[in-house]
Amino acid sequence: MKYSKIIATGSYLPAKVLTNNDLAKMVDTNDEWIVERTGIKERRTISENENTSDMAYQAALKAIEMAEIDPSSIDFILVATATPDSVFPSTACILQHKLGIKGGGAYDMQAACSGFIYALATADSYIKAGLAKRILVVGADSLSRIVDYTDRGTCILFGDGAGAVILEASDEVGILGAELKADGSYGSILTSSGHLYNGQIKGSPYIYMDGQAVFKFAVKSLTAIAKELLAKVGMTSNEINWMIPHQANLRIIEATAKMLATPINKVVVTVDRHGNTSAASIPLALDEAVRDGRIKRGDNLLFEGIGAGFTWGAVIARF
Structure with a gap:
């Protein structure tokens, strides 16, 4: 049986740090x-001359x-993002070009914060x-561009960044199992409804979130899907x-965790240092723990995420 194994990780954070004290100067908070x-103390925000694909490129x-x-040995690129550079072409195709790769598949996946999973x-x-x-899998988001910095319920949460992994066909044990779920009836509790219509933005261009509803749904759903996947494998x-x-x-x-x-x-x-970077958050955390030596070859890893849609999922892999 062939497995897909994570052979490498990478990440990128924009240079600009936005602290809680910085936010206190913009909105009624501390x-x-x-x-x-x-639990958030600071987050990063993308510069005006950067795009989501630029962060994805650096992480890749x-x-x-x-x-x-050799980058040309990558035969597929998947980019998970809710904040693409443009409606089209996809951020994955833009990234493919920046990496100097031609041929092979490339497309974006939009499952909000669950996108990387x-x-x-x-x-x-x-x-x-x-x-x-x-396959190159990247999670990258620049949520600061759709955050209302007069809304203290959301502006304190989100940051920008990108994380990447390279998966390779292997005879060694790699990804052991995955479980994905969605329930569109919960879409209204976390949404960014703005979209282009006849040259204008229709709907709100900013993130709206019912924090308490999201919290309850997240804990219940993440716990259940993790237990389900553990039993499955x-x-x-x-x-x-x-x-x-x-x-x-x-x-x-x-x-x-409890x-x-x-x-x-x-x-x-x-x-605490990154804030919620949406699809980038899991690969960012993975890369940090790999590079500082916490995660070692042979370790069993449980990834889990939940995001707008609502979408949620989990993956178990041996690193």
Whole structure:
């Protein structure tokens, strides 16, 4: 049986740091209030001359460097993003061009904060089906461009960044299983409805979120899908070396870990420094833990994420 195995990781964060004290100058909030409710202390924001594809490109280069491969050997590119450079062409095609790659498939996947999980599961399926041998999967978002900085309920949460992994067909155990779900009836509790219509923006161009509703749904859904996937692959939470969750809110991460009986010291947490970077948050956290030595070859990893749609999912992989 062929597996898809993560052979490399990479990430990129914009240079500009936006602290809680910076936000306190823009909206009625303060550092203590934000940290207590979210665990976030700072986040990064993209510069005016950067695009989502630029962040994706930098993260991809880091992964390619770690893998020690020729970019032309990548035969498929999936970019998970809710903030593409343009309506079309896709950010994946723009990234492909920047990497100097021609041929092979490339497209964007829009599952909001669950995007990386969806893209990882899709890439795994492509490799197992023999449709590709080496796939670049990137999660990249520039949410600061759709945040209303007069709304303290949302502007404190979101940041920008990109993370990447390279998956390769392997005889060694890699991705063990995935589970994906969606329920569109919950779409109204987290949405950004703005879209182009006859040259104008129709709907709100900003993120709207019902924070309490999202929190309740997230903890319940993430716990359930993680337990479902563990049972599916025949593992227990005790066999997971590291949980790498979507970095939305520290309280959601802690509550989910508790429900799964996973010690918090076995959870990779970056939300305090990155904020919620949507599809980028899981690969950003993964790359940090790989590069600082916490995650080692042979470790069992549980990825889980939830986002607007509502969409949610989980992946278990041996690194």
